[in-house]
Amino acid sequence: MKILVIEDERKLARFIKQGLEQHGHVADLTHSGSEGLEHLAGGLYDLVLLDLMLPGQTGFEVLQNLRAFGLTVPVMILSALSEPEKVVQGLDLGAVDYLRKPFDFGELLARIRVLQRRTTTSDAVDLEVADLNMRLVLHEVWKAGTLLELTNREFALLELLMRRAGQLVTRNEIAEKVWSADYDMGSNVIEVHVYQLRKKLDAVGKTGLIETLVGRGYRLKKE
Structure with missing residues (x-):
């Protein structure tokens, strides 16, 4: 899969990118919501991994803008915000999954595989x-x-x-x-x-x- 990571914590972003590429994915990094939207407008991605607490515009605003622009790429939220209302808000705005930080990288890969099976016909x-x-x-x-x-x-x-x-x-x-x-x-x-x-x-x-x-x-x- 070609995956866009939108994460402002640069060390974590590099760790995610390295792990994804070690497991056969192609990954791009962006560190703000506006930068992520620019990448999505200019390229084709199979999945977005989205932080919520981003500079400029929040992950929630990124989700709203994605849908307003008619972009249907699946989005998985990776966030330290664990309150149930935040999870519900993210899913209601169109995210397909919500993984709380800190997370086990093996679980992230497993969730990506599940998503891959969902979005790929049998x-x-x-x-x-x-x-x-x-x-x-x-x-x-x-x-x-x-x-x-x-x-x-x-x-x-x-x-x-x-x-x-x-x-x-x-x-x-x-x-x-x-x-x-x-x-x-x-x-x-x-x-x-x-x-x-x-x-x-x-x-x-x-x-x-x-x-x-x-x-x-x-x-x-x-x-």
């Missing part, structure tokens, strides 16, 4: 294209019966291509879904990652699954 828990099988919850990719070792970025890139199998996926779409909101479009990092992913896919089973459409983007063959 038919799409595993993605299958050609001889590729992606197990989203387990964060595994198998090709022709062989488990592939992919980086987090490679996994996210392949997931995007598999979900859009047979269709053009542009560089802009890849940048928005797989990279940070401040990604430099003049960089060749996407090409490098596609090259590395292609090498790993071509080493087992069917070859040539990833097509380059020059000047346009990439496409994963269905067969």
Whole structure:
């Protein structure tokens, strides 16, 4: 999953980001409500982890603005505010879960997995294209019966291509879904990652699954 963390306590924010990335997620950090909203307006995220006591505008105000802007990304609140009325207020404003600080990181990961299962249809828990099988919850990719070792970025890139199998996926779409909101479009990092992913896919089973459409983007063959 691509996750945006909105947390003003920088040490905690870095800890959360590191832990998420160690478990296969892609994470961006912001430290205020307005900064978080700017990231959400400019990029695609699967989940937001939101503190409530933020500078400028509170997490409650962020939730209100998200819905006012028509953004439906799931939000999980991480907050030291434990009063029942605060929990109810956050959930009523559209948050899908509320985890009180301090929290066990294993519990956070478990709640993210639950959310991932809720928001993914039963038919799409595993993605299958050609001889590729992606197990989203387990964060595994198998090709022709062989488990592939992919980086987090490679996994996210392949997931995007598999979900859009047979269709053009542009560089802009890849940048928005797989990279940070401040990604430099003049960089060749996407090409490098596609090259590395292609090498790993071509080493087992069917070859040539990833097509380059020059000047346009990439496409994963269905067969």
